[in-house]
Amino acid sequence: MMIIITIPLLLLTLVSSYADGWRVGETLDVSAIRSVVITGDASSIRITTDAGEPYQAETRGRRDGWFSRWYSSWFFNGCEDQSRMRIDGTTLNIAVASTRWFDLSDCSPEVSANIPAGGSVEIDQQAVMARLEGDFARLGLTSKAADLTLSGHASTVKIDSAALRAHLVYDMLRDDETIDVTAHSVDSYLDFGKPVPVDYTVTANASLIDSARPSVAGAKPAVTIKAEYARTTIR
Numbered sequence: 001m002m003i004i005i006t007i008p009l010l011l012l013t014l015v016s017s018y019a020d021g022w023r024v025g026e027t028l029d030v031s032a033i034r035s036v037v038i039t040g041d042a043s044s045i046r047i048t049t050d051a052g053e054p055y056q057a058e059t060r061g062r063r064d065g066w067f068s069r070w071y072s073s074w075f076f077n078g079c080e081d082q083s084r085m086r087i088d089g090t091t092l093n094i095a096v097a098s099t100r101w102f103d104l105s106d107c108s109p110e111v112s113a114n115i116p117a118g119g120s121v122e123i124d125q126q127a128v129m130a131r132l133e134g135d136f137a138r139l140g141l142t143s144k145a146a147d148l149t150l151s152g153h154a155s156t157v158k159i160d161s162a163a164l165r166a167h168l169v170y171d172m173l174r175d176d177e178t179i180d181v182t183a184h185s186v187d188s189y190l191d192f193g194k195p196v197p198v199d200y201t202v203t204a205n206a207s208l209i210d211s212a213r214p215s216v217a218g219a220k221p222a223v224t225i226k227a228e229y230a231r232t233t234i235r
Helices: 001-018 068-074
Strands: 035-040 043-048 056-063 084-088 089-096 108-115 119-125 129-170 178-192 199-211 222-234
Touching: 035 043, 043 119, 056 089, 089 108
Parallel strands: 035 089, 035 119, 043 108, 043 129, 119 129, 129 178, 178 222, 199 222
Antiparallel strands: 056 108, 084 089
């Protein structure tokens, strides 16, 4: 038993001391960040632009599955992940990776960051659940399966995902909003907060569009959805 416990302890100690002085579980100061790029394994992401909170980013692991309630009480590692964060100029790069050695239960990586308003977010993962709250210049998402929620504002939203659920609620409009979605199957809800003209086009083999307003060519927000199957609600 001592050998089984000691080996992963040594391995995780080496992993934690990697990455140029940054250790897993520590937060990074991202007060100068203008863009966030997230790649790697599937994860749960939450990004905000709250000026009343510290501008910082962190990754962590959340244990779930059959043995999640008692696993961390018996084993040392507490569901640490192996994600890496690196700052290049004004860009925060996050490579998500999970720890699965000797696991009896899945460890789900989580990413959280609070960045200055007006930044951009790019996500490229096989599967992702993302929650964004605040004011963003651009939101880009590439995935096989995605569940995306935006509350606030994004001037440009560009999504490419095989299966997509998108819930976008704008609390302000600046007459510069462009939403471009390409998917195989998409279930989207778009709420612009007030009865403004919207230029929307949905191209699909089978579609259901719920909107009380007609499409107005040349208006902003401008929405383009291309999919095999699409259900779209515009408010």
